[in-house]
Every structure is written in C-alpha cells, then in structure tokens.
Amino acid sequence: MLKWMRLLLMVAVLMLGLGSALAQDSGNTLIMARAADTTGLDPHTQTAFASLRLLELVYEPLVTLDANLNIVPALAESWTFADDAMTLTMNLRQGVKFHDGSDFTAADVVASFNRILNEETGAAARANYLSIASMDTPDDYTVVFNLSVADVPLLAAMASVNASIVPSEVIESGDFAASAIGTGPFILDEWIPEEVTRLSANAEWWGEGPFVDGIEMRVIPDEASILAALRAGEIDFALLNDPLVATLLNGDSSITLNAVPALAYHVFQLNPSRAPMDNLAVRQAMSCAIDRQEVLDTASLGEGTVTGPLTIPAYQVDTSGFFCYQKDLDRARELMAGVEPFTIKAIVANAEPPTALSEAQSIQAQLAEIGITLEIEPLELSVYVDRWLAGDFDSAIALNGGRPDPYTMYARYWTSAGNLQVVTNYIDETLDSLMAAGRAEPSFENRLEIFTQFQQHLTEVSPWIWLYNGFEYTAHQPYVVGFEPNPTDSLYSFAKVTLER
Amino acid sequence: MRRYLIQRVLAFLPILIGVSLLVFMAIRLIPGDVITATLGTEAGMLTDTQRESLRRYYGLDRPVSEQYVNWITRAVVGDLGISTRHGKPVTELIAERFPVTLQLALMAVTLGLLVGVPLGIIAAVRYNSILDLLVRLLALAGLVMPGFLVGTLIIFVLSTVFGFLPNAGNFARFNENPGLNLQQMIFPAITLGFAFSASIMRMTRSSMLEVLGEDYVRTARSKGLRERQVVTRHALRNALIPVVTLVGVEMGYLLGGTFIIETLFSLPGLGRLLINAISQRDYALVQGATLFIAFTFVLINLVIDLLYAAVDPRISYERNRA
Numbered sequence: 001m002l003k004w005m006r007l008l009l010m011v012a013v014l015m016l017g018l019g020s021a022l023a024q025d026s027g028n029t030l031i032m033a034r035a036a037d038t039t040g041l042d043p044h045t046q047t048a049f050a051s052l053r054l055l056e057l058v059y060e061p062l063v064t065l066d067a068n069l070n071i072v073p074a075l076a077e078s079w080t081f082a083d084d085a086m087t088l089t090m091n092l093r094q095g096v097k098f099h100d101g102s103d104f105t106a107a108d109v110v111a112s113f114n115r116i117l118n119e120e121t122g123a124a125a126r127a128n129y130l131s132i133a134s135m136d137t138p139d140d141y142t143v144v145f146n147l148s149v150a151d152v153p154l155l156a157a158m159a160s161v162n163a164s165i166v167p168s169e170v171i172e173s174g175d176f177a178a179s180a181i182g183t184g185p186f187i188l189d190e191w192i193p194e195e196v197t198r199l200s201a202n203a204e205w206w207g208e209g210p211f212v213d214g215i216e217m218r219v220i221p222d223e224a225s226i227l228a229a230l231r232a233g234e235i236d237f238a239l240l241n242d243p244l245v246a247t248l249l250n251g252d253s254s255i256t257l258n259a260v261p262a263l264a265y266h267v268f269q270l271n272p273s274r275a276p277m278d279n280l281a282v283r284q285a286m287s288c289a290i291d292r293q294e295v296l297d298t299a300s301l302g303e304g305t306v307t308g309p310l311t312i313p314a315y316q317v318d319t320s321g322f323f324c325y326q327k328d329l330d331r332a333r334e335l336m337a338g339v340e341p342f343t344i345k346a347i348v349a350n351a352e353p354p355t356a357l358s359e360a361q362s363i364q365a366q367l368a369e370i371g372i373t374l375e376i377e378p379l380e381l382s383v384y385v386d387r388w389l390a391g392d393f394d395s396a397i398a399l400n401g402g403r404p405d406p407y408t409m410y411a412r413y414w415t416s417a418g419n420l421q422v423v424t425n426y427i428d429e430t431l432d433s434l435m436a437a438g439r440a441e442p443s444f445e446n447r448l449e450i451f452t453q454f455q456q457h458l459t460e461v462s463p464w465i466w467l468y469n470g471f472e473y474t475a476h477q478p479y480v481v482g483f484e485p486n487p488t489d490s491l492y493s494f495a496k497v498t499l500e501r
Numbered sequence: 502m503r504r505y506l507i508q509r510v511l512a513f514l515p516i517l518i519g520v521s522l523l524v525f526m527a528i529r530l531i532p533g534d535v536i537t538a539t540l541g542t543e544a545g546m547l548t549d550t551q552r553e554s555l556r557r558y559y560g561l562d563r564p565v566s567e568q569y570v571n572w573i574t575r576a577v578v579g580d581l582g583i584s585t586r587h588g589k590p591v592t593e594l595i596a597e598r599f600p601v602t603l604q605l606a607l608m609a610v611t612l613g614l615l616v617g618v619p620l621g622i623i624a625a626v627r628y629n630s631i632l633d634l635l636v637r638l639l640a641l642a643g644l645v646m647p648g649f650l651v652g653t654l655i656i657f658v659l660s661t662v663f664g665f666l667p668n669a670g671n672f673a674r675f676n677e678n679p680g681l682n683l684q685q686m687i688f689p690a691i692t693l694g695f696a697f698s699a700s701i702m703r704m705t706r707s708s709m710l711e712v713l714g715e716d717y718v719r720t721a722r723s724k725g726l727r728e729r730q731v732v733t734r735h736a737l738r739n740a741l742i743p744v745v746t747l748v749g750v751e752m753g754y755l756l757g758g759t760f761i762i763e764t765l766f767s768l769p770g771l772g773r774l775l776i777n778a779i780s781q782r783d784y785a786l787v788q789g790a791t792l793f794i795a796f797t798f799v800l801i802n803l804v805i806d807l808l809y810a811a812v813d814p815r816i817s818y819e820r821n822r823a
Contacts, residue, residue: 033670039539039586039781047543119550122558124543126551177588193587194777195672195769218670221764221773224653225668228660234669381541382533382782389537389545400542412546419546 028213028499030480032237033220033229037194042176043164044116044123049401049489052161053239054197054217056492058099059164059182062090062109063155064492067260067484069312069404071155075104075165075183085150085442092141096206098167099180099187106137111168113145125162127419128408129154150440152447156405185210185495194219209495211482230255230475236499237476237483242354243303246473256478258485259303259471263311263402263409266295266304266353268346268363268465270395273425276342277394283462284324285335289370290363291327296468299358304470308455309410311402311469313487314444317452322459332370341371344394348376349384353399359467360397391422402469404488406451407439414458426463505818509806513799520795521576521788525569528779528787535559535585538782559585572788581789586781591789594774598758599793602771604675605690605762606755610748612694613701618744620698621705626732628710636702643699652692652765659688668767689766693759697751704747708740715739741812749805753798 036050043059046052062076076090096104113132116123131151136144147154157163170181180188185207186199197217201210218235220226223245229235231254240246249257270277270286277283292306308322319325324332348360357378364374374395379387387393403409412420414431421427434454441447459466472489479501484493536555537544547555556562563571572582581591624636659665667688673681712718713736721735722728758772771790778786809816 040588045540047540119548120554122547122551122555124540124546124551126548127546194773196670216671218767220670220767222767225656225666225765225767228656228666229669232660232664232666232669234666234671380780382538382780383531385537385541385544386532388542398542420542423545 029216030212030214030237030494030497030499031216031218031235032239033218033226033235034239035219035221035223035226035241037219038191038197040177041180041188041191043161043166043180043182044112044121044125044176047124047162053489053491054188054191055164055180055182056161056184056490057186057199057215057494058180058184058188059161059166060184061158061160061163061165062092063159065156065159065404065486065488065490067486067493069314069487071159071404074159075109079155081152081155081442083442085152085440086147088145088147088154090143090145092143093206094141096183097204098183099202100167102167102169104165104167104183105140106143107140108165108168109143110135110137111171112165113163115166115171116163123162125157125160127412128157128160129163152442153405153407153411153439156403157408159404185492186215189214194221205495207495209497211496211498212494215494227475230477233477236480238474239489240473240475243300243470243473244354246471246475247301247303249475254478256476256480258474258476258483260485260487260489261305261311261313262469262472262489263404263487264399265307265309265311265402265469266300266355266359266467267398267400268359268395268467269393269398269423270463270465271391271393271425272463273391274344274394276339277344279339280461281335282339284460285332285339285370286367286372287459287462287465288324288328288332288335289372290366290465290467292325292465292467294327294366295359295362298362299355300468300470304468307466307469309458309464309466310406310451310455312404312406312409315406315448315451317455322456323462325459327366329369336370341373343373343375345375345377346395346397347384347387347393348378348397349381350378352381352384353470355470356397356399363397388423391425402487406447406454407435410454411435411439414454424463426461428461430457502818506803509803513796516799517792517795518573521573521792522569524788524791525572526565528782528784529565533782534561535782535784538780539586572785576789576792581792582785584778584783584786584789586778586783586786591786594786595771595790595793598769598771598774600674601672601769602756602758605686605693605759605768605770606752608686608690609693609697609755610752612690613697613751614748615698616694617698617701618705621702622709622732622737624702624706625709625713626728633706636706640699640702643696643702646696648692648696648759649761649765651695652689652762655688655692656765670767672767672769685766685768689759689762689768692762692766693755700747700751701744704743705740708743709736712736712740738812742809745805745808745812749801749808753801756797756801757794 038051038054039048040046040051043055046055060074062074063071064074066072075093075096077093078091080089092106098104113135115121116126116129131147131149131154132145133148134146164182167181185202185205187202189200190198200214201212220229223240223242226238227245227248230238246257249255270283272278296302296304296306306319308319310316346360348356360376364376367374388396412418413424415435416427416432434450438447438450441450474485476483479499481498481500482496579592584591584594587594620636624633627633659667668685672685675682718731718736721731758770758775760772760776763770763773775790778790810818
C-alpha cells in the first residue's frame with residue numbers, strides 16, 4: 001500500500017513539473033490579460049471597448065490619436081481641410097499591404113466608408129460620418145471627401161476603429177465574422193472566445209515595429225486574479241477597470257501602474273420629461289446639493305477628477321466657473337422652496353461600472369439632505385441598457401464614453417436631431433446653436449470659446465449632473481518598455497513595445 | 502429491464518420539450534436582445550433601417566412561434582444552431598466546454614467521496630467520541646463556507662504564501678498538457694469537493710448509524726465476524742444507497758457548470774459559457790446549453806436509479822421479479 005502511494009506521488013510530482021516546464025515558452029511574446037473578451041471581429045459594427053482593444057491592433061483607420069489626443073497620421077500621411085470645411089482631402093500612405101497581401105489603395109477607403117454609410121451594415125458609428133455626400137479618387141492614393149455641411153469634427157471622428165479601412169474584396173465577400181484582414185501591426189491568428197486570442201507581428205507593417213513576436217491576450221474574468229497573475233509574473237501586461245483593484249498596485253514598485261484620465265465620464269442623468277425634474281429649480285437644487293468630490297472619494301477612492309461635460313484635456317476649463325460646482329445646501333434649499341419632498345428612482349447597472357452602486361448611494365445620502373428620496377434600482381446590464389435607451393427612468397447613474405471632439409461627443413445628446421434625444425429629453429435653442437457653430441468652426445481658439453459656453457449653459461440648465469472622470473488603468477511588468485497609455489485606452493502603441501527582460 | 506429503460510427514456514421527451522419551451526420563452530421575455538447586448542448604449546445610434554437589418558441578420562424578425570419550430574426541429578437532429586457571439590455551432594461550443602466541466606465534476610465528486618465516506622464511517626463507528634465531534638465540526642465548516650469563499654482563500658494563500666497561481670488564463674485541456682491541466686484543476690476540484698465531502702460525511706454517518714442498529718448487523722456480529730468485516734461488508738453496502746443518491750444530485754448539479762468557481766479559477770467550463778450567453782442574449786447558445794444540461798441531468802438520474810440495483814440487490818427493475 002505504502003509503496004503504491006509513493007509511486008503515485010512520484011508520478012504526480014513528475015507531471016506537475018512537466019506541466020510547469022511546458023508552460024514557460026513565452027519568449028518574445030507579450031502576454032496580457034483582461035477581464036472582458038472581444039464580442040466580434042467586424043470593426044465597423046463593434047462598439048464594445050473589449051472588442052476595440054483587439055481590433056485596433058489588427059485594423060487601422062486613416063488617422064489616429066496620440067497620447068495627447070492629437071490627430072496623427074495612420075493610413076493617411078497627410079490631409080487638408082478646405083477653408084469652408086466642405087471638403088477633406090486625404091493623401092494615402094503608399095506601399096501599405098493588407099494582411100492577405102493585397103495592396104491598400106483609395107478604392108479600399110471608398111469601399112469602407114460606403115459600407116459604414118450603408119444602413120444594411122448596421123454600423124452605429126454611421127451617424128458620425130453622415131456629412132460625407134460623395135467621395136472622389138483622383139488617383140490611387142488620394143481620396144476627396146465632399147461634405148454636405150461644414151464638418152470640422154469629421155476628422156477626429158475618423159480617428160476610430162469604427163472607421164477602419166478594410167479590403168474592398170472582403171467587403172464584397174461580406175465575411176467579417178471568420179477572419180480579420182487589416183493593415184495593422186498585428187495579425188490575428190486565433191480567437192478562442194472567453195479564453196485566449198493570439199496575434200503575431202506583421203513583418204510588413206508600414207511603421208517602425210512591432211518589436212515583439214506576437215501578443216497573447218488572455219481572458220481572466222476576475223480582476224483580482226489578474227492582479228495575482230501580474231504579481232506572480234505569469235503575465236506581462238494587464239487591463240484593469242476597477243479602481244478598487246488597480247489602486248492595490250499603488251506603492252508596489254515591482255509593477256508599473258499607468259493611470260490616464262479617461263474621456264469617459266461618470267454622470268447622474270435626470271429625466272427632465274418627468275415631474276418634478278421638469279422643473280429647472282429642482283434640477284438645479286439637486287446639482288447644488290451634490291458634492292461631486294464626495295461622490296468621487298467614496299465611490300472611487302478619489303481616483304479621478306471632478307469634471308464638467310467635456311473631459312477632452314484641450315477643452316477642459318476650470319470647473320469653479322460652472323453652476324453650483326461647490327456644494328451649496330442653502331442655495332439648494334432656496335431652490336427647493338415650495339417644492340414638496342419627493343421620491344424618485346435611479347437605475348443603476350450591476351457592476352457597470354464597478355463603482356456605480358457606490359456612486360448611487362453617495363448621491364442618495366446627499367439628496368436626502370434636501371428632502372429628496374432616491375430609490376436605487378440595480379439592474380442587469382442589458383436590462384439597464386434597454387431601459388436607458390427607451391428613456392424609461394427618473395434618473396440614471398451612467399458611465400458614458402467620451403470622444404476626442406466635443407461635437408462628436410455630444411451631438412447625439414444635445415442637438416435637436418441627436419439620436420439620443422429620447423434618452424436626454426432636453427434641448428434648447430442655445431445648445432443647438434452652440435453645437436452647430438462648433439461644428440462649422442475651424443479655429444481651435446474659437447471652438448474653445450464656443451464649447452466653454454456650451455459647458456456653462458449645460459451645467460446651468462442641469463438636465464444631467466456631471467460628476468467626475470476616472471482613470472484608464474493599465475499595469476505591466478517593468479521590463480515592458482515603450483507602451484504609451486492613451487486616454488482612449490487604446491493599445492495601438494503595442495507596436496512600439498519591447499520586452500527587456 | 503429493457504421495458505423499464507424504454508419507459509424512462511420516453512419520459513425524457515416531455516421534460517426536455519418543457520425545458521426547451523420554458524427557456525425559449527424566458528430568454529425572449531427578459532428585456533434586451535443581442536443587438537443591445539453587443540452594442541450597449543451605442544444601439545441608440547442605429548436608425549430604424551439599421552436596426553431592422555440587424556434583426557433580420559440575427560433572425561429576430563420572424564414570429565416567435567416560427568423561431569421555436571425552426572429551432573426545435575433542428576435540435577431533434579442534433580443541430581442546436583449557431584451562437585451569435587462565438588459565430589460557431591452551439592454543439593461545437595458545448596463539445597469544447599463540456600469535457601472541462603465533466604472533468605471538474607468527476608474530480609470534485611471523487612475527492613468528496615474519498616474524504617467523505619471514510620470520515621463518515623469513522624464518525625459512525627466511533628459514535629459520540631472526540632473523533633466523531635471533530636468530523637461533525639469539519640462537516641459543518643464545509644457546509645457553511647460557500648465555494649467562492651473557499652476558492653478565494655485557496656487562491657489567496659497559494660499566491661501570497663507560495664507565489665503560485667493555479668491558472669493565469671492559460672488553461673490547458675487534459676489531452677493538451679495533462680500535468681498543467683491537473684495543476685489548474687486540482688484546486689477548483691478541492692474547492693467544490695470540500696463542500697461535497699461535508700454532505701457525504703453527514704449522510705454516510707447518519708445512514709451508517711441507522712444500519713448499524715439493524716438486525717442483520719447484529720446477526721453478523723453474533724456469527725463472530727470481525728468488526729471490520731461487519732462494517733465494510735454488511736453495513737456499508739446498505740448504508741451507501743442515500744450516498745449514491747447524493748452523488749447523483751451533485752453530479753447533475755456540477756455538470757450544469759459552476760459559474761462562480763469557473764470564474765474564480767478562469768476555467769472555460771459550461772457555467773461561464775451559459776451565464777455569459779445569457780448576459781449577451783445569445784439565444785441559440787442559451788437554449789442549446791440549457792437543453793444539454795437538462796439532458797445530462799435526466800440521464801444522470803437514470804444512471805443513479807440503475808446504480809441502486811447494483812448496490813442493493815433487493816432493488817430490481819426486472820418485470821417478473823419485483
């Protein structure tokens with residue numbers, strides 16, 4: 001009996017040893033982990049952040065954003081906007097090849113934008129490119145976009161995975177689910193949903209790099225486990241969402257933690273189509289009663305910055321100029337004079353973002369001080385999205401995505417033609433005209449002036465109460481060199497990364 | 502025996518049809534669909550034409566009754582449809598995930614039995630001794646500590662004290678790398694097996710106590726058999742029947758996937774597949790996976806019923822013996 005058990009033990013030890021030996025073969029491959037996985041491979045229709053993180057390595061748009069959100073060349077080498085902002089001419093990079101070996105030309109650009117604009121495609125980003133009336137291709141490497149209205153933000157809107165250029169042949173065959181043929185620095189070899197995605201370096205890439213042989217993207221559904229894997233040295237790089245997890249790395253000198261102010265913003269959305277939120281004074285009172293810093297401190301451990309509507313660094317202004325950005329209970333009570341204490345509900349998505357419930361609880365406690373009872377209604381994410389899209393809520397805790405341009409970021413919400421007017425239920429002349437002016441204005445100084453007025457007006461009429469923007473977290477081993485954290489959370493700079501173990 | 506089997510298998514049909522109908526309706530009744538689940542709030546940017554085109558693409562534009570008939574007629578011949586999220590046949594996905602779940606379940610149940618049965622016997626034989634008390638305390642701990650707590654503790658201790666992480670997202674299937682696979686599976690199996698061994702322990706103990714008081718045990722003792730023989734040959738076999746039932750229920754439950762443990766240990770099992778499919782409103786996958794789980798559950802129950810006969814000769818399914 002004893003002999004038999006000893007033998008069994010030996011076999012077990014041997015197998016475990018063998019397993020570990022076989023596991024360590026990463027070499028010059030960057031191993032990263034994240035909690036959520038890609039939901040699909042079509043760059044024009046995928047909007048989930050988790051999908052974009054993969055697709056931006058494989059597909060490339062004409063222009064892209066650097067770490068300071070400047071628009072920089074990608075597949076277009078240069079571009080010119082006509083003075084009236086009615087035509088945009090793109091000079092394409094020459095000698096670029098798709099992963100299937102075919103040449104990248106103007107025809108692919110035209111085919112890609114036609115696909116995005118075609119309603120049959122179901123591209124949610126289509127709304128950003130509607131000003132494109134027609135496209136001309138004077139030669140194989142020039143595309144002229146003729147616009148129906150002056151549209152300065154179009155350029156920034158093109159700096160998106162959703163405006164990626166795909167081969168015209170693939171568009172004809174229509175098969176985006178099976179393969180991913182782009183021009184990007186990495187080639188998709190294998191995607192096993194919810195397990196692992198393997199990419200290899202594109203040796204033909206037009207830029208300098210990539211310097212790693214490939215990338216292995218693993219899904220580790222629990223962020224605490226991601227952290228453990230990082231600390232155990234099992235992975236090189238990690239995407240983190242939850243500030244409560246990411247901040248555990250503060251002061252850990254063996255791991256590099258990057259925290260970049262996010263474009264996405266945390267907001268307490270009111271529904272002005274419902275009483276008593278239809279009353280301006282009530283909305284303003286709520287804005288005055290909420291200490292935004294306190295929400296940030298309690299829900300996110302202070303990881304972030306109190307913000308107005310615009311989170312784009314170039315357009316951010318001192319928030320103290322906004323309506324009631326300092327908690328003012330006296331003023332709130334004054335505004336509530338004559339209003340009976342009331343109860344409203346707030347919809348909150350379960351763990352989306354991870355801080356949502358804590359934000360709601362902080363607001364609940366603060367609103368109680370002026371006689372407003374907030375009932376929190378936690379919902380599963382899809383149910384929440386359904387209610388949110390239908391505008392079916394008194395109020396909502398939301399983390400909304402940001403865009404590099406103020407117009408693209410808010411046209412959906414605060415223009416009378418905006419697709420999401422059904423969600424905001426608020427529009428006025430001032431917002432409409434400021435947005436139209438900002439769209440047509442080419443000069444940055446003038447746009448800053450326009451959008452500052454926009455922010456001031458929006459915070460004063462308070463259909464929503466903007467709270468704060470947090471950080472986009474990435475963490476990696478110190479030997480991962482050259483990664484540039486981006487406010488859009490983009491991983492595009494993986495092309496520049498070297499592993500200096 | 503054959504007649505019994507046929508009867509039982511025929512009884513599967515109404516159960517499976519009932520389950521399929523229930524799931525089919527339930528997943529469609531909850532708010533949200535695959536479009537809002539993939540696009541999130543961006544779905545609000547779609548025009549009506551775009552939304553229609555997507556609904557057509559996913560086959561959501563057909564009447565629900567037609568969708569059901571289409572689905573069930575194909576399901577009968579083993580075609581469970583294509584998962585919208587994975588772009589693969591549902592059967593293929595189940596075939597990929599089920600072995601992981603099955604292996605985990607077998608390992609957990611084996612561990613539970615290896616620990617639970619001997620301890621249960623000892624506790625019963627040494628009734629009311631210190632040993633019995635200790636075993637009962639252990640069982641209590643196993644019952645009150647939820648799996649996610651045990652699992653988290655295991656991961657915490659392993660990673661902080663031993664610098665070892667059971668699974669860093671590089672899951673290896675048994676046929677790919679048996680060593681690494683066992684290394685990754687043993688801790689989730691212990692997590693699940695711990696709780697299971699507790700119920701096994703309690704069941705074995707109480708069942709043994711009952712049996713040890715029976716006449717035939719006294720007879721065996723009076724024949725002069727050694728206590729060891731009395732316990733293992735005469736008492737245990739009869740005491741095992743409720744344990745077998747318990748194993749069946751546990752297997753059925755574990756084969757449905759254990760979402761929390763799979764998430765904690767990053768295992769690509771059936772539980773994560775199904776739960777993620779629900780949150781992604783991947784109708785075909787939810788329906789297919791649930792139907793499959795229901796099927797394994799009824800199958801396990803049948804196997805357990807047949808096992809009774811093997812364990813206890815008094816039970817028979819032969820028509821003429823009864």
